[in-house]
Amino acid sequence: MWRPVVVGRFLTGWGRPWLASSKQSAELMGRSFLPLLFYIVLCGSGDLLAEAELIREPYVQLTTRSSGVVTWRTNEPITPVLRYGVAPDNLTQSVATGQIVTRVSPELKGWPGVPRLGQTTPEGVYQYEVTISGLEVDSKYYYGVFDGDRLLAGGTDTYFLRTQPGAEPGRPLRFWVVGDTGDGGMIQRNGYAAMKEYVVESGRPLDAFVHLGDMAYDDGMDTMFQANFFDVYGGLICNTVTWPTMGNHEGHTSDGVLGIGPYYDAFVLPENGEAGGVPSGSEAYYSFDFGPIHFVCLNSHDEARGEANRMATWLREDLARNDAEWLIAFWHHPPYSKGSHHSDIEDQLVEMREVMMPILEEHGVDVVLAGHSHIYERSMLMNRAYATPTDSSGVILDDGDGNAEGDGAYVKSAHKHPHGGTLAVVSGHGHGSDFSFGLSPVHRVSLKEGGSVIMDLEGDTLKFTMLNDEGIVRDEFQLIKRGVVEPRIPLNDPWSPFGPAIVASQHTGGKVEAHLVAQPNVEDAIVHYTLDGSVPTMASPIYEGPIDIGAPTIIRAISVWRGGKRRSPISSRVLEPAAPGPLRYARIPLLHEEDDAIESGLGITDLHSPVVGITSPETSWFGLRFRDAGVPRGATILSSFVLMRPALLGMDPAEWTVYGDLSAAGQPFTEDLGGLSSRPRTTSGALWNVSAWMGIGFQLTSPDLSEVVEEVVGQPDWVPDSAIGLLVSGVGERSASSFDGAAAGAPEFWVFYDERDALTVASDARLNAFVRITTEGERRLFASLEILNSAAARGFAYTIEGSPSMAPGSWQALNGSFAGPLPGARPGFSHLVFEMSQMDGSAFGEKYFLRVVVARQ
Ligand SMILES: [Fe+2]
Incomplete structure (x- = not known):
């Protein structure tokens, strides 16, 4: 008799030593086949063993035109047998035990040479992986899985696999595309139910499930895969192949570079070109053919994304050899998104766009699919949209809605052509939509709601349907590849998702x-x-x-x-x-595209940059111009600042100086050489130690610019409706939204002022006094003073004087020790409290007068 003895422990925690476990050993040995003899010995006294039960229902993966894989798990060892045939009640053929890959929990003893599942696998798990080969193209095979002769699952019309159709355009194909499902919650389940209902009502079953990653929140552990993927989708994946890509949450416990961890335990993926395409040598990125479509799956999470790294090298080779009618690529981190993730500011997203999109478009990619951002977003037909930040100018080929019922479907030439136009879809709304940074200029539709995408290939038309978690169709568009479409010039006035x-x-x-x-x-x-x-x-x-x-x-x-x-x-x-x-004030938005400008170190001035600031190492100046300030000449500036909205993250140390433009009445900026640096500017400059820009979308405030603005409005030829120009130079990259980039997010200027001259304003400082009695019964006198904190105010000295009688000559200066500012001061003022004491140390009488004397320093 043999019984497994449990000695290992189920490991938890954040270290990663367990990663160097099962799959690695499996790869060292190749997928290991258990000797049949071993089972005979093992199961010889089966009557003493508990009867094995399925703990993971069989599911289909890695289908090709002539084969497919079925995988399942039991809680006790079995004599695994898979039977299949063309009818559910007639499973005439079988794959016998000796052809089945077995992998077991890491703690199980007595399984020499048998590959192990990852260390997050619960104890006592036996996984069986069966490749059925020699099948007919595009054919349906029913199957059953057995322990010897005992049926465990299958043998009904819901357990089957379907081999891939051939390359020639043929019957319609339907794919379910969704990512970020993995919390096992209601929105995930409702989205799944909505898809099933749609599929039944439209009378066409799914051919494949494309999962865009993040299928097992929060950490991609084996138990999380079971609860949030297998337990939810078991009824689908027992007959529909899943083509997944690894998300960052799977990356907590799986390693794409090593190909180990629960994700790689769950999925058998074509690293050897089994399903078409060039072998990638990795299950984390791979390609496969599905009918007339060549699919490419990339690892955007933990594979090096450089042009010269192995993934890009393989991608170029794979695409060069591909001749399929359609090319669709998918991965987890979206190249274009402003949902819960922002593709202008996060490395993985930026690199997938800047490095992978050019390779894909060079080889005529039609569609790129991604998740990660918890939102539904999809683009217009575009080409060469690689810039950071993403900008729609010069990259949109067709800015219509792509819907046959609206502006008409997007069109491309038949077959494979470089740079014919790409559609990018984010379907990361599988468990709902929680946050959005805003709208990407290349997107036609952005919907913050849970759901999924159904992708249908019908003849020469690829149709997309966004179905929300209530089963309502929220977006539809199509791409037709037919005949020859003349190359199009990118639009210079493309549709934009922004209203006025x-x-x-x-x-x-x-x-x-x-x-x-x-x-x-x-x-x-x-x-x-x-x-x-x-x-x-x-x-x-x-x-x-x-x-x-x-x-x-x-x-x-x-x-x-x-x-x-x-x-x-x-x-x-x-x-x-x-x-x-x-208070007198002005709040002035920047309202004209030529009112924000950047200048390079060579003096080249750009009035139309989508961002403003010191936007690159080459930028040495930027300028902002605010029209109709309405500030009278000679006014005292109490407070002034500019608000800017970060467009990109900026972490480098940054130190800028803000000057005022002294050109007559704030002349418009020009694109002349040195358009900003050669303008006359104020002698005063406000130092701006720019904080790190750790987030985007909100407004950041500059330091006080009162002194600079006071110098501008103090010019003899200043008239109130002149424009106030700010000229900024310095080091440290920061990019803010410009009017050209997003008019509603352009900089804004504030100024609080007093029409009176500075001495008059300063002389009107408000003085208050109050007495506080201490617990010892001692009387103490306090004075509170509201003073200007503008630049001009700094040129005055304030002295508090006291007198018992107000008689001339009776006034004497008091020692005022600063007791701190009071909260709630008006803008432009500081409210200060002083504790008073007489110079001669005598006590204050019952009646005592205070006054403040203001003098220029
Ligand atoms: Fe993610």
């Missing part, structure tokens, strides 16, 4: 003006708007100038261009008049 920018300017007295800026900012674009909350149409009023906001107002607007053929999404914003207050 609605920005507010504010001036003293609570006056708010709304400015509507068409996007894209092209010659024939016009903006229609409503102020009553109704949907704007082409019959709504046309925007012609700033709108005064005298009461809370809902502004809704659309841009229309290309003779009405293109319409933007609706923008809406609620604006309220500001409460009038004693």
Whole structure:
């Protein structure tokens, strides 16, 4: 009698020593085949063993045109047999024990030479992997899995595998595409149920399940795979092949470079070109043919992504040899996304775009699919969109909605052609959608809701359907590859997912003006708007100038261009008049594309960069210009700052200096050589030690610019409606949104001022006094002083004097020891508290007078 003795422990924790376990040994030995004799010895006294049960139902993977793999797990060793045939009740053929790969839990003793499952596998697991070969192309085979003669599962019409169809266009093919499903929650399950219902109602079953990674939250452990993938999708994968890619959550316990861990235990993937394509030598990235489609799966998580690294090298070789009608690539980290992940700022996403997209497009890729970002997003037909940050100018070939019912399907020439146009789809909404950074300019649709994507190939048309977790179709588009389509020139006024920018300017007295800026900012674009909350149409009023906001107002607007053929999404914003207050101020958005500029060290000035700031090591200056400041000449500036919105992360130390533009009345920026650096500028400059930009999308405030702005508005030829220009130089890369990049996110300028000259303002410092009695009964006198903290104020000295009588000559200076600032000071002022004591040390009388004397230093 033999019984397994359990001596190992199920390892938990964050170290990774367990990774160097099962699969590695499997690879060293090749997939090991158990000698049949071993089983005879092992199971000879089976009556003493508990009857084995399935703990992972059989599932289908790695189907080719002539083979397929079925895998299952039991809780006790069995004599594994797989029977198959063309009818469920007639399984005439079999794959016998000796042809079956067995792998067991790491702690099991008495299995010499048998490959082990990873260290996160629970104790007492026996996994069986069967390759059925010699099958007919595009044919259905029913199967059953047995322990000797005892049926464990199968033998019904739900257990089957289907071999891949041939390369010639033939019957329609249907794929289910989704990522980031892995929490086992309601949205995942509802999305799955919605897909099944859609499939039943439309009368066409799935041919394959393409999983875009993150299938086993949170850490990709074996138990998480069981609970969140196998237990949920068991009814699907027992007859539908899964083609997965590894997500970062799987990467917590699996290693793509070594090919070990629970992900690699769960899946058998074609590293040797078994299903078509060039052998990759890795299960983490591979290719396969499916009918007329060549699929490429990449490892965006932990494989080196450089051009000269092995994945890119293999990809070029694989694509060079590929001649399939369609080319679809998928991986986890999206090259274009602004969902829960941002493809302009995260390394994996940036590198997949900058390095892999050029290789794929060189070989005529049609579609790229990714997950990771918990959202549904899909692009227009584009080419060469490799830049960071992603920009739509010069890369969009067709900016329509791609829907036959709308602008018409996207079209490409038949067969494989480089740079014919790519569609990028993010389907990372498998367990819901939680956050969005905004909209990517290359996307046509972005939907923050749970769901999945169904991809149908029908003849020469590839159809995409986004089905949300309630079963509602939320987006449909198609790509047709037919005949010869003339190469297209990228559009210079492509559709953009942004509606008109609605920005507010504010001036003293609570006056708010709304400015509507068409996007894209092209010659024939016009903006229609409503102020009553109704949907704007082409019959709504046309925007012609700033709108005064005298009461809370809902502004809704659309841009229309290309003779009405293109319409933007609706923008809406609620604006309220500001409460009038004693302070004078101006809040001025940057409203014109030529009002932000960057200049390189060689003096080349660019007025149309999608980002502004010290945006590269070559950038030495940037300029911002704010029109109609409305600040009178000679005003005292109480406080002033500029708000910028980071477009990219920036970590390098950065130190800038902000100067004011002294050209007559803030002349427009030009693209002349030295367009910024050669302009006359203020002698004062505000030092800006720029913090690390660790996030994007929100506004960051500059240091106080009062001194600089005071010098600008103090010029003899300054008139109130001049533009205030800021000229910034320095080192340290930071890229903020520019008007050209996203008008609604462009910089904004604030200034608080007082029309009086500085001495008058300073003399009006408010003095208050109060007495506090200590517990010892001692009376102590405090003075609180509200003083200007503007640049001008720094030129004054404040002395507090006291007198018992107010008689001339009775005033004496008091020792005021600074007791700290008070919270809640007005903008532009500091509220300071001093504790007073007499010079001669005597006590203050019952009645005592205080005054503040202001003098220029
Ligand atoms: Fe992810």
